[in-house]
Amino acid sequence: MDAPLFSAASVRRRQRRWIPRPFYTLRVRLIISVALVHVVLMGLFTWEAVERQSHELRLEMVNQGRSLASMMVVASTNALLAEDLASLAEVTRRVGVREDVAYGEVVDMRGFVLASTREGRVGRMVGPMIERNDRFPLAADDRVLDLREDVLIGKDRVGFVLLGLSTINLDNALVDTRNRGIQYILLALVIGSVAAWLLSLAVTRNLRDLTQAAKKIGAGDLNVRVNVPGQDETGTLARAFNLMAASLQRSSRQMEQEHRKRTEAERLACVGEMAASIAHEIRNPMVALINSVKLLEDSQLPAGDRAAVVDIVNTESSRLQRILDDFLMFSRLPMPKLESGDLKTLVEQTIGLIGQDPRYGEGVQFECRYEADNHCRFDSDLMRQVLLNLIMNAIQAINGEGKLIIRLQREQDHLNVSIVDSGRGIPEDMVSEVTKPFFTSRKDGTGLGLPVVQRILAQHGTALSITSLEGYGTEMAFDLEVTSDE
Incomplete structure (x- = not known):
């Protein structure tokens, strides 16, 4: 089954690419978290305060409007029966001087305005009458709370009063409350950020000390310790870190002692083996x-x-x-001088030298396969020694007639060098032994040819790879760093 194009891991990686790097730090996360908590809590508190104040102010305006309308009814009843326009005008004038009154009118049963705070309204038809009092919330463009109160004599209606209260002051008060709430939110954001920053300093300072100490341990300084007092989590972590560092230091000392002992034993064994081999x-x-x-x-x-x-x-x-x-x-390999060169030329020169060697078998057939560009980095003298040893080993393995393939193959930033023979091959249990010093299966061999090759290749940053099938042949290969021919 094909893998999904958008796996969970790939989605997370894409999400992380969109997150700025500073947001990965604990300090920034802590500051943002505390600040957001303050902002959310203060926002909820401000919203609730504004809603409560709005409800209270609106309820108070409605109650005041109804009371004022009732007072107008009481004050204008007798004047309305007597059609005393002067008294009705005085009633509306007294009402109109109030700051929040948009208008006040007294209307008879016929719908004519007998008194009004608005100029030009007296004597005119009132127009569409208010059937019911306004309720909050008003329409978006309505800034007047319209109220109506009937003037009754017994159960008979002789007229009614109209009263309009402006909501501008109410709206301004609510806007002021919202603005103060926003100011409180910003103040809470600043205070919360400062508090979070101070808290993050106390936390991340200790973590920074631990991080620097961990880097020093990673660099090899096992004597480093951290001094983080306190009984909180960072103090516990610091004490655990110090215990870990002390344990690592003890383990390192023990490993160094064991390494020195093992090295000395190996050196003595190598000296003894070399002495025995030389003597032999x-x-x-x-x-x-x-x-x-x-x-x-x-x-x-x-x-x-x-x-x-x-x-x-x-x-x-x-x-x-x-x-x-x-x-x-084997004991005194010179330091390599790595330079860019054409390995094909060196291979051909080496084959020419081998052709002059009396040990060269005339029945060996060479086949060389080169790339268009065979430039790589190597020490020509040391690499010639490597090619001589490997090719001569292959010729001796063929022991008569056979085929020897030398292949140079480019693989990305490396040039693979492969020498394949059709000789007798190497037994499987001996493949890992042939590169060890003094190991040889030939009577006239010293067992140092392939170890020298391995050491020279190690100086070139590579290693010898051996693939062999007994009775069919052996392939010995290694890689060299390619370079441009320019």
């Missing part, structure tokens, strides 16, 4: 040389025998020289 390798040539010298001391030795003995001396001397050269090469 030079014993036979030395015995042959000693015997040959004794024979040469005999003046009666025939000329033919003398020539044979001299030949033995030369052969064994050359053998001793080769053994010493191998040991010196």
Whole structure:
């Protein structure tokens, strides 16, 4: 089944890309959290206060309006019966002087305005009459609370009064309350942020000390300790950190002691093995040389025998020289001088040198496969030694007629070097042993060829890889860092 295009992990990664990096810090998160709590609580408190004040002010305005309308009814009843316009005008004038009154009118049963606080209304029809009193909330564009009160004589209605109360002061009071609430919210935001910042300083300061100490331990300084007093979580964490650091320090000392002991033991074992190997390798040539010298001391030795003995001396001397050269090469490898070069040229030069070696078998068929660009970084002298050892090992493994493939293959930023032979192969249980010093299956070998190759490749930042199938052949490969040919 194909993987989903938008997995949960990918969604989380995309979400994190949109989060600015400072928001990952504990200090910023703590400040934002405390500030948001303050803002939300103060916002809820302000909203409730505004709603409560709005309800109270509206209820008070309605009650005052009804009381004022009732007072107008009482004051205008007799004047309305007597059609005393002057008295009715005085009633409306007294009502109109109040700040929150938008208008006040006295209307007879016919619908004519007998008295009004608004100019030009007296004597006119009142127009559409108010059937019921307004209730809050008013329409969005309505700023007047309209009230109506009938003038009754017994059960008979002789007229009615109209009263309009302006809600501008009410709205202004509510706006002032909202503005004060916003100011309180901003003040709570500032106070909450400062309090959260101070709290974060107390918390993150200790965490910063712990982080710096952890970095020092990661860099290898196991003597570092943190001093975080207190019984809170950070103090407990600091004490646990110090215990961990002390334990790491003890473990490190023990590991260093064990490493020194193991290194010394390995060094002594290596010295003993090397001494035994040297003694073993030079014993036979030395015995042959000693015997040959004794024979040469005999003046009666025939000329033919003398020539044979001299030949033995030369052969064994050359053998001793080769053994010493191998040991010196293994123990004193020069520092590599890595430079960019064409490995193809070096391979062809090495094949040319091998063609002049008497040990080279004429039945070996070379096949070289190169890339268009074979430039990489290597030390030419040391890499020539590597190629010589590997190719000669392959020729000796073929032991007669066979095929040897040298392949250079580019793989991204590396050039893979592979030498494949069709020889007898290496037994599976011996593949991991052939690169160890002094291990050899040949009578005339020192067991240092492949160890030298391995050490040279390690200086080039790579390693030898061996793949072998007994009876079919062996492939030895390694990688080198590619470079541009410019």
